[in-house]
Amino acid sequence: MATTLTSALQARLQPMVMPVRRDLRFKLPADRIGDWHEPAGPIFTAFLNTFSLFLPIGERFFIDSVRSYRDRITDPELKQAITAFIGQEAMHGREHEELNEILFAHVPVAGRIERFVKGTLDSVRKYLGDELSLSGTIALEHFTGLLADSVLRDPRLVEGAEPHYAALWKWHALEETEHKAVAYDTWEAAIGRGPRAYASRALGMTLATMIFWGIMVPSFLMVVRNEGKLADSDAWRKFFRYIMGDIGMLRVQLVNYFDYYRPDFHPWDHDNREYLKKIDEFLAEQEKLVA
Numbered sequence: 001m002a003t004t005l006t007s008a009l010q011a012r013l014q015p016m017v018m019p020v021r022r023d024l025r026f027k028l029p030a031d032r033i034g035d036w037h038e039p040a041g042p043i044f045t046a047f048l049n050t051f052s053l054f055l056p057i058g059e060r061f062f063i064d065s066v067r068s069y070r071d072r073i074t075d076p077e078l079k080q081a082i083t084a085f086i087g088q089e090a091m092h093g094r095e096h097e098e099l100n101e102i103l104f105a106h107v108p109v110a111g112r113i114e115r116f117v118k119g120t121l122d123s124v125r126k127y128l129g130d131e132l133s134l135s136g137t138i139a140l141e142h143f144t145g146l147l148a149d150s151v152l153r154d155p156r157l158v159e160g161a162e163p164h165y166a167a168l169w170k171w172h173a174l175e176e177t178e179h180k181a182v183a184y185d186t187w188e189a190a191i192g193r194g195p196r197a198y199a200s201r202a203l204g205m206t207l208a209t210m211i212f213w214g215i216m217v218p219s220f221l222m223v224v225r226n227e228g229k230l231a232d233s234d235a236w237r238k239f240f241r242y243i244m245g246d247i248g249m250l251r252v253q254l255v256n257y258f259d260y261y262r263p264d265f266h267p268w269d270h271d272n273r274e275y276l277k278k279i280d281e282f283l284a285e286q287e288k289l290v291a
């Protein structure tokens, strides 16, 4: 994100955003798993469903990575934020597990994809160790923070979608924004900000980008094929519009993605905390939705 030095400084001088663990349920209608986002079409729906397959395992990995450094943190505010971060990610994992259970019954290949993601992350932890696992975590938290920013910035991304599925993704986006700097602040407190820490952080982002997209793209295509939609050109057109076109969930974040490689980067340099003002309104709607 093209932030000026002044706005970056202003963002860092603001009080810390303290995440809150919220135990929400979404009662997702199983019969809508393949077409819950009608305006965006079945291929965009398959893209988000495939992404969901990464979440419970990925979030477990984030929790373990941050937890392994928690004892080195002395700042009580950051310690409190870490506890809330762990609570939020655990709740996200639980709710995405529910979505994934529905998906397993609908798309036979989904279970295999999830097992492959788990095997990969287990190997990362085993062979690359705690520091690179935390580095990968802050990189992937940057990804989820950017996707969350897209969802909160452009209402068209969830407009017209089945309300329970839309609420799940909106809730996730709000909380990813709320805790977007927690893993990063843990990194800075435990590993530091010098050239060695920067090299390790940049390597983590490069590996995370390669591993994530290297699994995500073929998995997504397998899901689309399993649903028999590979030749649906109208659905592909809608997908590209939502991903890279005028709505462009990924397109609008490309610059922000590369911002991570700035040596003095911090997640709150991109100050989007104004979206968090919508949390109470969201919670009231959510309560009505699942009543």
Ligand SMILES: [Fe+2]
Pocket (backbone or CB within 6 Å): 059, 088, 089, 092, 093, 172, 176
């Ligand atoms: Fe999450």
Ligand SMILES: [Fe+2]
Pocket (backbone or CB within 6 Å): 089, 141, 144, 176, 179
């Ligand atoms: Fe997160």
